[in-house]
Amino acid sequence: MLQKIKTRYWNLRAKVRAKSYQGLFSVINFAVWCRHLPDLFASRRCGTPEISARSACCIDVDSGKVVAQKNHHFRYAPASIVKLATALVLVSSGKLLKDEYVTIEASDVAEPVGSSMKLKQGDIVSYLDLLYGMLLASGNDAARATARAIGQTMLQDESATGDPTIRFVAAMNELADSLGMKSTRFCNPSGQDLWRQYSTACDLAILASAAFSNPVIQDVISVREHIAKIQGDNARDEALLSTLDNIDRTQVVGGKTGTTINARACLALLLKQRSGERVVIVTLGSELDSVTEGERRITSLSRYKDMEKMIEHVQSPGTGFRG
Template identity: 40%
Template sequence: MGKRIAGILLAVLILVFAMPARVGAVSTSATAAILVDADSGRVLYEQNADARMLIASTTKIMTALVAIREGNLSDTVKVSKKAAYTEGSSMYLKVGEELTLETLLYGLMLCSGNDAAVAIAEHVGGSEAGFAKLMNETAAELGMEHTSFANPNGLDHEDHYSTARDMAVLACAAMNNEILARIVSTRTVTIGGRTMTNHNKLLSYMDGCIGLKTGYTQAAGRTLVSCAEQEGQRLVAVTLQDGNDWADHQALYEYGFSTYPSQRLATLGQQLQEAAVQGGAVSTVPLIAADTVSWPTAKGERVETRIELEQPLTAPLTAGNRVGQAVFTWKGQEIGRVDLLCGGNVAPAVESAWNTLKLPG
C-alpha cells in the first residue's frame, strides 16, 4: 500500500474512532487537545478536538513534510532578503547565504526558524503563496478538513488555522516519513559551523519522546505536537493554547500507554486459521498473515476477527498466493485487515492418488 494512501486511511480512522477519555482518567490545561495511537488512528483522549485554533509554529510540521515530498535534500538554497529579515524565531540566516535544503529543515524544526520557513517556501514553491498552495493541497490529501494554511511559519493570519484532530493527522503522517522522523528526533546538531538545539524539551525530559514541534505566538498561546514510543507502540499528543503543555503531554502519555496497550491482532507469518480445500490431497490448508496488525486495547475490550476468502479454495493451490483477508472489527466497526496467504502447496486429490499408484522405474 502506498504511503500516501495509508496516510489517508489513517486520517479516516482518526475521524471515525473519536472517543472521550474515561471520566476522571486524565485532564489538561489546554483549550483543545487530543491523544492518538499513531499506527492505528484510534483516538484515546480528546478535548475540543474539532475547535478551530491558531497553531503557531506547529505549522512547520507541514512545511517540512511538503519540502521533503516536493524538494531534494541536497538542493542548494540561496537565502533571500525577505527570508533573512523574517520576524520571530530564527536560525539567523544571512542574505545571500547558501545552504542545503536539508540544513534548512534542521533549522526549521530544531530552531523553529521563521527565516528557514520562508527560504524553504521560496525554493520549493516559488513563493510563500505558491508554497501555501502546496501545503493546502497536502492537507486536503491527508483529510485535514478543518485546516487552512496561509504561510509556512505559523505567524498569525485569519486564513491560517487548524484543529487538534487535524494536527494529529498531520503528526502521524510526519512520523511515518523516515526523513522527517529523523530530523524531529534530533536533540542537537552542528552543520557548517552552525549548532542547532531542538526547542522540544520533551526529547530530554521524557523517556520515549521521539519528536515533533513546539509553537508560540501571543494570540495562539503555547502549542505543542509530540510523539512518544513505548514497547513498539507510538502515540501522538496535541495541545493547543496550553500554558502547562510539557506536564500535560507527559500525563497524556502515562494515561495512554497504561490504559491502552497495543494488542497484536496478527503477526507477519502467523497462522490465523485453517481453511477447507476442495478436491485436494489434504482437506485443509493454513491461512498465513501477510503483515502485522495491532490495535490499542483497554482492559475488557474485545476485537473480533472475520475471515473473507476470495473464493472457495480448490486444489491445486500454491504456497504464498493470496487467498483472502482477515478483517478485524471493534464495536461493529472495521479497524483493520490483513491479506491471507496460502500456507502450503496442495495437489489435486486425483494427482496425489495417481502418484501413489505409480510403480517405481
C-alpha cells in the same frame, strides 16, 4: 533604544491581535461545539486528564484511533506545528535527494520577531540544513526560505508566474486535503499568527502522524542538536538546538513545538510505547508562563506538564495500550 521601541511595538500589536483572534475563534468554536455535540458526549469514554491546554488529541499512528481528546474539533491558531506541513512538502519535492542549496534573500529574514536559525542575506544553505532549521530550531527564516525557493521551482515547472510563497502554501493546503484535514487552512509556511490560518488538534494529529512516519523527518526531530554548514561570504557553522525541552525522552522519539501570543504554547509528540505501538499527542493552547522583552522569548512549562499528563493517561489501563 530604537530596538526596544520596535520590540515594544511588536509585543503590543501581538496582544491586540490575540484578543481579536480569541473572540473570533470563540464564535466559530461555539458553532463547532453545537455541530459535534453528540460526538463530544460519546468521546468522553476515551477520558481526558485535566490540562491547561485549550485542545488536545491523541491518536494511534497505525490505526488512526482517537485514544484521548479535549475539544479536538475546535479551531485554533496552530503556531509552528504548521512547519510539519512545510517539511512534508519539502521532502516530497525531491530537493533533499538532489542535495540542492538555497541562497538566502532579504525577504527570508525580514521578520523581526519569532524563532530563527540565524540566517543572513547572502547565506547559502542546503535544503537539509533548512529542514533541521525549521523543525529543530523552529526557524521562521528556514521555513520562509524553503517556501520561496521551492515555490519558485513549482511555478517554473508549471510555466506560471506569481508569488512563489503563495504557490508553496497552496501545496501545503493540497497536502492537508489529501490527508483528510477538513478543518485546516494554511496561510504561511512558518505558523506565525494570521487570522485566516487555523487548524484543530485532530487535524494536526493527522498531520503529525504523517510527518513523524517519514524516516527523514523522524531522524531530524529525534536529535537534540545539529550543526548547519552555512556557506557564502559569511561562511560559518551554526549550532541548531532543539526547542523541545523539559520532557522525559525515554519513550519520546521527538516532536515539534509551537508558540505565539495568540496560539499560546503548542506541542506535537511522537511516543513509542514499550509494546511497539506509536502514538501521536497534540496539545494546543497551553498556558504561557512569560514573555521576555528584547528577544521576545516566550516560555511555557505548562505545555510540558500538560503533555506529561497526556502521556500518563495513554499509558494507564483501559486505553488499549500496554505501555
